[in-house]
Amino acid sequence: MATLAAVFGAATKHSKCMGYCSRLINTTFSRGAHQLTVRDALNSALDEELERDNTVFILGEEVAQYDGAYKVTRGLWKKFGDKRVMDTPITEMGFAGIAVGAAMAGLRPVCEFMTYNFSMQAIDHVINSAAKTYYMSDGKVTVPIVFRGPNGSSAGVGAQHSQCFGAWYSQVPGLKVISPYSAEDNKGLLKSAIRDSDPVVFLEHELMYGVSFDVGEEVLSKDFLVPIGKCKIERPGKDVTLVSHSKPVGTCLEAAKELAAKGIECEVINLRTLRPLDDETIFQSVIKTNHLVVVEGGWPQCGIAADISARIMESPAFNYLDAPVLRVTGADVPMPYAKTLEEHAIPQAKHIVTAVKRVLGLP
Amino acid sequence: MILATFVSSLKRQSNSWVLGAIQGCHMSTAAQATHTVTPYKLHRLDNGPSTQITYTREEALKYYRQMRTIRVMETTAGNLYKAKIIRGFCHLYSGQEAIAVGMEASITPEDSIITAYRAHGWTYVRGVSVHSVLAELTGRKTGCAHGKGGSMHMYAKNFYGGNGIVGAQVPLGAGIALAHKYKGENNICIALYGDGAANQGQIFEAYNMAKLWDLPCIFVCENNGFGMGTSAERASACTTYYTRGDYVPGIWVDGMDVLAVKEATRFAKDYVLKHGPILIEAATYRYHGHSMSDPGTSYRTREEIQEVRQKRDPIGKFTDVIVNSNLVTKEEIKKIEDEIKKEVGDAAELSKSDPELPAEALYTHVYSNPPPGYKIRGCDDTISVLAK
Secondary structure, rough: OHHHHHHHHHHHHHHHHHHHHHHOOOOOOOOOOOEEHHHHHHHHHHHHHHOOOEEEEEEEEOOOOOOOOOOOOOOOOHHHHHOOEEOOOOOHHHHHHHHHHHHHHHOOEEEEEOOOOHHHHHHHHHHHHHOOOOOOOOOOOOOOOEEEEEEEEOOOOOEEEEEEEEEHHHHHOOOEEOOOHHHHHHHHHHHHHHHHHHHEEEEHHHHHHOOOEOOHHHHHHOOOOOOOOOOOEEEOOOEEEEEEEOOOHHHHHHHHHHHOOOOEEEEEEEEEEEEEEOOHHHHHHHHOOEEEEEEOOOOOOOOOHEEEEEEEEHHHHHHHHHOEEEEEEOOOOOOOOOOOHHHHOOHHHHHHHHHHHHHHOOO | OHHHHHHHHHHOOOOOOOOOOOOOOOOOOOEEEEOOOOOOEEEEEOOOOOOEEEEEEEHHHHHHHHHHHHHHHHHHHHHHHOOOOOOOOOOOOOOOOOHHHHHHHOOOOOEEEEEEEEEEEHHOOOOOOOHHHHHHHHOOOOOOOOOOOOOOOOOOOEEEOOOOOOHHHHHHHHHHHHHHHOOOOOOOOEEEEEEEEHHOHHHHHHHHHHHHHHOOEEEEEEEEEEEEEEEHHHHOOOOHHHHHHOOOEEEEOOOHHHHHHHHHHHHHHHHHHHHHHEEEEEEOOOOOOOOOOOOOOOOHHHHHHHHHHHHOOHHHHHHHHHHHHHOOOHHHHHHHHHHHHHHHHHHHHHHOOOOOHHHHHHHOOOOOOOOOOOEOOOOOOOOOOOOO
């Protein structure tokens, strides 16, 4: 538990800083009158969907009486009670299996992993039990479940608690994999995920929970949904396409701002969903900009960036490229603890700026 | 009773057991009879199921027919496998029929079942036809999963498989039980696993949560003596599986006696609806190897298998019981036997001649709700099919 407390403390501290940075770079609904943190976006999505549908329930470690290890489920147990918000023992494989079984039998569980690092204990149920059953039964058994929790690199927590599982889960047919960035993404996509009839892996980011975004009135509505399987162009541009997901979308926007000062206009695409991947939006952007840099927090080998590069090669967009696609990713090492080393393992705006200059042939 | 079984077994050995019922031909039959079962063993229970079981002629006929159908179906499946018409994995249930038939007899179609990879018999008792089971094994579109599932992945209403991952079905079953309780239904889930799976960690996780939340789940260990080729004694530090739920009460039952299994299940269903989970260890035996690639003789002797067939066979023993009780005549047994042979034979022929799904079906049912226009890629970039 000491470790968990440290994780939460670190996340909170870092998030405040990120909140400030993010407000500077955010372009989403910047004319909106409301501020919404990612944590509150998730909390309201859960609250609204619990209210809307009695078959929706939350289970996981510390989701009820503790109010969630990251406070995403704060207040929900008090409001909805033991039946709808269930604390589990620390037994990921067991409770993930129970959640999938409940989904097969007609409920809509939201299964929280305290972090996705611990989902490795349960990955058999995510893949073999949840993702494949609809196909194996040729449509007889649906599995409407959402697995959710923080994913990706945290701050100062070392190798076992700092990893992106986007590429892992997105390889699996039958799963839908969502990796949201903004408050708007988190709210609208979590609600869509809970209402979806397929199993969804919903990858939040530890360091984004405390980040505030400007949102329009519509995001606060109980009916606000973001479609699964569609990218969002966060910033239009004509010179180079930057594609990313989750927190590194913010890093791309930061780099885009810096490059704009030098007269380079980046088009920043927020993937939102990793599977099914909306590659058509990427192709159209590349046909316009003729240059592509893909950015992700995860490891380079067999990653999201590698996959997008391959898709470009196989698409007509390849013929529009004026330079090879470049990847900016997490370094190919387990995450170190020390601050300086950790910074070098996570893609920074400077890496993106350098990559953009290289694809554009600029010094 | 023991003598009767023994004599009957001798007759069976000479391939005439159907005609060799101990007592002579009965011109009329009784409406019901009472059967005494091998005593149950209890764990953390003051009272257990009844050892005196009264049952009717109709029940006797039904259980006999179901068990015999499974036996003939599995023999046929084995032959289809040897003829290379069934591919891949094929785990036969022969020897264990009394468990599926006895349990199904004490639950309703609204109760749920999930089992492991030895799923054919269970699929049949859950209402899938012999044809649809065999056609699934031959990979044809008339199979219960249209040929997409295969031996280990068969489904029906309130039957959730057929799970090929040893032990995974146990927490899934607890989750199905949770759904019954959540929805306020007066129904239960039975989650079955073998003595091999009984050592999987996730089973103990499931016991724990099922007990914490009083889930209406019967955990059933079908102890057939071997997890693949490893005997229970070589795999488990404790082989009294009915006690291994610790705080979860347990019952040991003779899994070769369909009436004992039925009564234990009746007791257990009643118990779990009132008090939360219970564990049943059903002592049984499998005649075939673990799967078709296993002759099943390197880790046990042919004599051992033969002895079980002679002394404990669930169908042979039950035949003796119902004929000796004047519930059913040997002529009726013969007639049922002939009907089953024809039914399974016809089903086997169909399952050989039925077509497979068309190639386009490869891309269906990956998602129940694909995004509009989402295309699924085939083996190269020229193949891209709209998801349905």
